[in-house]
Amino acid sequence: MGSLNKMDVLGLLQEHGAVVDGHFQLASGLHSPVYVQTALVLQYPHVAQRIAKALAVKFPQNIDVVLAPNMGSVALAQEVARAKKCRAIFAERTGGMMALRRDFRIERDERVLIVQDVMTTGRLTAEIVVLVQAYGGKVAGVGAVVDRSVKGLALCVPVRTLISYPLEVYAPEACPQCAHRVPVTDASKNPAVGPLEGE
Numbered sequence: 001m002g003s004l005n006k007m008d009v010l011g012l013l014q015e016h017g018a019v020v021d022g023h024f025q026l027a028s029g030l031h032s033p034v035y036v037q038t039a040l041v042l043q044y045p046h047v048a049q050r051i052a053k054a055l056a057v058k059f060p061q062n063i064d065v066v067l068a069p070n071m072g073s074v075a076l077a078q079e080v081a082r083a084k085k086c087r088a089i090f091a092e093r094t095g096g097m098m099a100l101r102r103d104f105r106i107e108r109d110e111r112v113l114i115v116q117d118v119m120t121t122g123r124l125t126a127e128i129v130v131l132v133q134a135y136g137g138k139v140a141g142v143g144a145v146v147d148r149s150v151k152g153l154a155l156c157v158p159v160r161t162l163i164s165y166p167l168e169v170y171a172p173e174a175c176p177q178c179a180h181r182v183p184v185t186d187a188s189k190n191p192a193v194g195p196l197e198g199e
Contacts, residue, residue: 004054009145009162012047016040019165023177025184028121031175034167036146038117042075051162052079055115055143058160063140064110065089069098069128073116076145080115091128098127100135108136114157118146120169122155129157 004012013019018040024032042048055076068077068090081088089104106112112132119125125142132139141158148167172178
């Protein structure tokens with residue numbers, strides 16, 4: 001199989017039912033009429049490998065560690081690390097803060113590539129950048145399958161994504177669906193929908 005272009009990636013998401021319409025509360029607390037569940041695509045290792053290779057190509061420099069900021073990005077980070085021939089680790093939220101557990105470490109001056117499935121606000125990614133820097137690591141960049149931000153991402157490191165899929169998000173008090181009393185689906189509490197996409 002050849003390399004992936006933007007239409008290929010969008011096609012894979014749509015083919016696997018990863019773009020869902022409804023009324024969703026995202027991890028950021030914002031509401032959206034659409035969410036993107038990349039886990040439905042990444043559950044297929046041969047497809048995940050293709051997506052990861054396309055993402056890895058966007059960062060040609062040597063990488064020491066690929067870091068996933070959430071569980072939804074672990075499989076992707078593993079495959080990107082395979083392509084970059086380095087190790088993969090993931091962060092977890094502990095006591096309200098993002099942290100490395102399970103004896104994971106980042107050594108001083110190691111080049112770290114942060115990889116995640118979907119970016120919406122960049123808030124979680126910014127926390128992970130700070131975490132890497134606290135260990136003395138160097139953030140080589142942030143790679144994501146989908147950038148669904150509307151206003152752009154205010155991050156101080158290179159951000160490269162496979163597709164830009166800007167979608168409207170609303171504060172609950174400004175949400176048109178809330179105004180029409182459409183019930184909210186909190187994906188974190190609904191097993192039929194699955195975990196929330198990345199922030």
